[in-house]
Amino acid sequence: MADSIEKNLTAVERSIGEACDRAGRDRSEITLVAVSKTFPASYVDEAIRLGVTDIGENRVQEAESKLASVEKKARFHLIGHLQSNKSKLAASLFDVIQTVDSSKLARRLDEAAAEGGRSIEVMIQVNVGEEEQKYGVESEEAYALAAEVNSLEHLELTGLMTIPPIADEPATRRFFAKLRSLREEISERLESETFRHLSMGMSADYGIAIEEGATIIRVGSAIFGSRD
Numbered sequence: 001m002a003d004s005i006e007k008n009l010t011a012v013e014r015s016i017g018e019a020c021d022r023a024g025r026d027r028s029e030i031t032l033v034a035v036s037k038t039f040p041a042s043y044v045d046e047a048i049r050l051g052v053t054d055i056g057e058n059r060v061q062e063a064e065s066k067l068a069s070v071e072k073k074a075r076f077h078l079i080g081h082l083q084s085n086k087s088k089l090a091a092s093l094f095d096v097i098q099t100v101d102s103s104k105l106a107r108r109l110d111e112a113a114a115e116g117g118r119s120i121e122v123m124i125q126v127n128v129g130e131e132e133q134k135y136g137v138e139s140e141e142a143y144a145l146a147a148e149v150n151s152l153e154h155l156e157l158t159g160l161m162t163i164p165p166i167a168d169e170p171a172t173r174r175f176f177a178k179l180r181s182l183r184e185e186i187s188e189r190l191e192s193e194t195f196r197h198l199s200m201g202m203s204a205d206y207g208i209a210i211e212e213g214a215t216i217i218r219v220g221s222a223i224f225g226s227r228d
């Protein structure tokens with residue numbers, strides 16, 4: 001296990017470097033979130049030992065028990081759907097919640113953060129492919145939600161996240177470009193200096209995402225192995 005995580009991470013870092021070269025970007029502009037869902041805490045500790053600074057989990061319940069046994073320090077991101085009745089628990093476990101997609105959820109998180117006497121970094125999930133079964137706000141609704149979240153005292157809104165439809169490379173590229181132009185539009189209208197992140201790109205397409213401006217990539221199987 002330890003061997004392969006190290007080997008996989010080296011390969012992922014090499015691909016990130018190549019994508020940065022193609023795009024004329026600096027490696028420091030991109031945060032690698034290692035997605036550890038379904039894998040044990042020991043894998044998380046190993047990734048952190050190898051230099052990973054950010055860890056992603058998609059389910060609150062799974063993260064609750066796992067993160068309690070992680071020994072090393074990292075920033076933890078929730079990247080899966082959050083039901084508002086789990087806001088308080090999620091607020092206590094995660095440093096960043098990437099999947100805010102309703103004003104009800106945003107208000108609950110704000111209350112939870114206020115009770116905890118702190119602020120939470122959040123991002124808005126956008127359903128760029130307008131798929132019925134997917135979570136996230138429609139592109140047209142993103143600004144309204146961003147403006148509301150931005151006005152909540154205990155939430156720090158830092159950007160947008162998306163999971164595009166499974167598609168060929170040109171279409172994937174267009175979905176990523178769409179999220180990027182949405183970020184430009186919203187950051188201009190909000191006049192916010194902290195609203196700058198684009199969380200997009202997974203194991204299959206993080207190179208394309210980097211070329212299209214991703215600042216956060218979420219990579220699971222390419223680091224930890226197949227989940228099947």
Ligand SMILES: *Cc1c(COP(=O)(O)O)cnc(C)c1O
Pocket residue numbers: 035037058079080163201202203204218219220221222
């Ligand atoms: C599982 C997951 C990932 C990582 O997927 P891989 O294909 O294993 O890299 C990224 N983002 C989200 C939201 C996920 O649920």
